[in-house]
Amino acid sequence: MAITFENVYYQYKNEDKNYSLNDITFDLEGHFFAGVIGETGSGKSTLIQHINALLRPSKGLVKIDDFTVQVQNKKKLKKIKELRKKVGVVFQFPEYQLFEDTVLKDVAFGPKNFNVSKEDAIKKAKKALKMVGIDESYYEKSPFELSGGERRKVAIAGIIAIEPEILVLDEPCAGLDPKSSSEMMELFLNLYNQGLSLIMVSHNMDIVLKYCTKCLVLNRGKLLYNLKPTEFFYNEMYLNTAKINEPNLLYYVKMALKKNYKLDVNNIKDISSFILELKRCKNA
Amino acid sequence: MLNSPLGKYTTSNSFLHRLDPRFKIFALIILMTSIFLEYASRLMDFTYYGFMFCLILILMKIAHIRIKSLFNMMKPMAFMIVFILIINLCVVKTGNPINIFQLTIYSDAIFNTLYTFLRLLLMLALSLILTSTTKPMDLTYALEWYLHPLKFIKIPVHIIAMIISLALRFIPTLLEETEKIMKAQASRGVDFENGSLKEKMRAIISLIIPLFFSSIQRSLELADAMEVRGYDPNAKRTRYRINRFTRVDLIALPIVLILFSCAFLLMYFKINFYL
Numbered sequence: 001m002a003i004t005f006e007n008v009y010y011q012y013k014n015e016d017k018n019y020s021l022n023d024i025t026f027d028l029e030g031h032f033f034a035g036v037i038g039e040t041g042s043g044k045s046t047l048i049q050h051i052n053a054l055l056r057p058s059k060g061l062v063k064i065d066d067f068t069v070q071v072q073n074k075k076k077l078k079k080i081k082e083l084r085k086k087v088g089v090v091f092q093f094p095e096y097q098l099f100e101d102t103v104l105k106d107v108a109f110g111p112k113n114f115n116v117s118k119e120d121a122i123k124k125a126k127k128a129l130k131m132v133g134i135d136e137s138y139y140e141k142s143p144f145e146l147s148g149g150e151r152r153k154v155a156i157a158g159i160i161a162i163e164p165e166i167l168v169l170d171e172p173c174a175g176l177d178p179k180s181s182s183e184m185m186e187l188f189l190n191l192y193n194q195g196l197s198l199i200m201v202s203h204n205m206d207i208v209l210k211y212c213t214k215c216l217v218l219n220r221g222k223l224l225y226n227l228k229p230t231e232f233f234y235n236e237m238y239l240n241t242a243k244i245n246e247p248n249l250l251y252y253v254k255m256a257l258k259k260n261y262k263l264d265v266n267n268i269k270d271i272s273s274f275i276l277e278l279k280r281c282k283n284a
Numbered sequence: 285m286l287n288s289p290l291g292k293y294t295t296s297n298s299f300l301h302r303l304d305p306r307f308k309i310f311a312l313i314i315l316m317t318s319i320f321l322e323y324a325s326r327l328m329d330f331t332y333y334g335f336m337f338c339l340i341l342i343l344m345k346i347a348h349i350r351i352k353s354l355f356n357m358m359k360p361m362a363f364m365i366v367f368i369l370i371i372n373l374c375v376v377k378t379g380n381p382i383n384i385f386q387l388t389i390y391s392d393a394i395f396n397t398l399y400t401f402l403r404l405l406l407m408l409a410l411s412l413i414l415t416s417t418t419k420p421m422d423l424t425y426a427l428e429w430y431l432h433p434l435k436f437i438k439i440p441v442h443i444i445a446m447i448i449s450l451a452l453r454f455i456p457t458l459l460e461e462t463e464k465i466m467k468a469q470a471s472r473g474v475d476f477e478n479g480s481l482k483e484k485m486r487a488i489i490s491l492i493i494p495l496f497f498s499s500i501q502r503s504l505e506l507a508d509a510m511e512v513r514g515y516d517p518n519a520k521r522t523r524y525r526i527n528r529f530t531r532v533d534l535i536a537l538p539i540v541l542i543l544f545s546c547a548f549l550l551m552y553f554k555i556n557f558y559l
Binding site (some may be wrong): 049052054081083085088089091094096097098099109113114144158159162226239 | 461463466467469470471472473474475489490493494497498553
């Protein structure tokens with residue numbers, strides 16, 4: 001699994017001279033959980049829409065394994081469909097994309113579009129719903145009678161059921177309560193451990209620090225950094241240049257550092273790893 | 285595909301932008317009527333259309349509207365014109381017959397289509413000028429003003445005006461929403477461009493249902509937000525901007541009236557070219 005961006009520029013038609021993406025070059029290889037961060041309007045959503053050819057670069061090219069997305073590359077439809085099967089995108093507030101009369105049918109809609117037989121689609125749908133924690137009593141309900149959080153889970157199951165190799169998430173936790181949000185993240189971690197590669201846009205830096213293995217930092221359409229989250233977040237200068245607020249955890253880590261704890265920050269990803277690190281220092 | 289069919293308002297401070305929207309609506313109706321009048325001869329008709337077209341181009345220049353937007357507006361018309369041409373060719377059997385490849389075509393069929401095309405083109409161009417020089421809100425206020433007399437037969441004009449202005453306000457939002465849902469469904473493998481009729485139907489359903497759902501939800505939220513801020517549909521409304529008939533209108537009004545009178549006289553007295 002490899003994603004490569006080569007000097008990608010993107011310009012929305014009505015804007016003059018302002019590039020939403022400005023000379024983006026990076027590659028992600030192997031098995032990754034990448035976080036895309038940056039201020040509002042820095043081009044995060046534009047970037048991820050290039051990964052399944054919903055948008056095509058104005059200049060440059062995007063490669064996903066052996067698929068190449070280029071300027072005005074009028075590829076045959078079948079190929080784009082293959083690409084969209086490989087890369088599943090969950091947009092912001094995906095609960096608005098539900099439309100079928102039952103939950104099960106809606107989740108099976110995706111796989112059916114990719115030429116999976118009806119029975120198999122239902123099977124995949126049930127598996128996906130089980131993963132996101134929607135139990136059988138919901139299968140025959142209308143998606144419109146569910147709560148917002150449940151609808152979001154169903155919508156995400158709708159993408160998981162397609163069984164993509166890369167899952168792209170645009171702020172999957174926006175507007176969820178902390179409990180559902182951490183359940184959601186555990187689900188994604190679970191998928192990652194099952195071999196999926198993920199790309200996630202997020203404004204919650206603590207989540208990015210905890211879960212991501214890579215971190216793409218955007219600012220005004222330019223890619224500033226492509227680093228490990230620990231390398232990025234524990235560097236004050238990087239944070240300032242990218243105008244990114246530090247994760248809440250950092251406040252406490254800094255306090256501990258001031259008290260002369262010899263912490264190895266590369267190991268600190270969340271509260272539990274922070275405590276482990278503190279213990280290790282105390283024992284040493 | 286997702287551009288609004290009529291032009292968008294473009295900010296500027298041209299002569300046309302400063303006109304009173306009520307006057308602009310009046311002028312639009314008057315000029316459109318003059319397009320639909322029947323003049324003494326075909327040559328006369330086309331001369332008048334040509335004159336109107338030049339006038340429109342000048343107005344567009346004054347109002348800083350790009351000619352391109354007129355072409356963009358005409359693109360969706362192409363299909364309709366071809367359709368009308370075919371119908372005309374089949375139905376109209378007057379005028380000079382012309383033989384092309386064993387088919388007999390009557391000249392009137394072609395002229396009829398040309399008439400429809402030119403009239404539509406001029407009409408659309410005039411409305412483009414109106415919509416790109418007038419803010420939607422001003423437009424609804426002007427409409428409300430024209431509907432004023434209906435108040436006497438107990439029609440709630442100001443409520444209707446509010447409904448219209450809300451509807452106008454939500455067109456861009458709805459278009460944005462449509463684009464978002466289309467993208468989301470496209471990543472679930474829906475193809476909006478190709479496929480059989482049945483597949484297309486399904487594609488459209490997958491777009492329309494979420495759109496309806498979110499529109500209804502949004503309108504409920506909007507109603508709540510309005511009530512929270514004390515909106516009372518029956519209260520007398522005041523507004524921040526008041527339309528005033530100004531000097532620019534005083535200059536423009538006689539021009540439009542003279543133009544229309546000329547057109548009317550041309551028709552009434554069947555004035556023709558005497559060659």
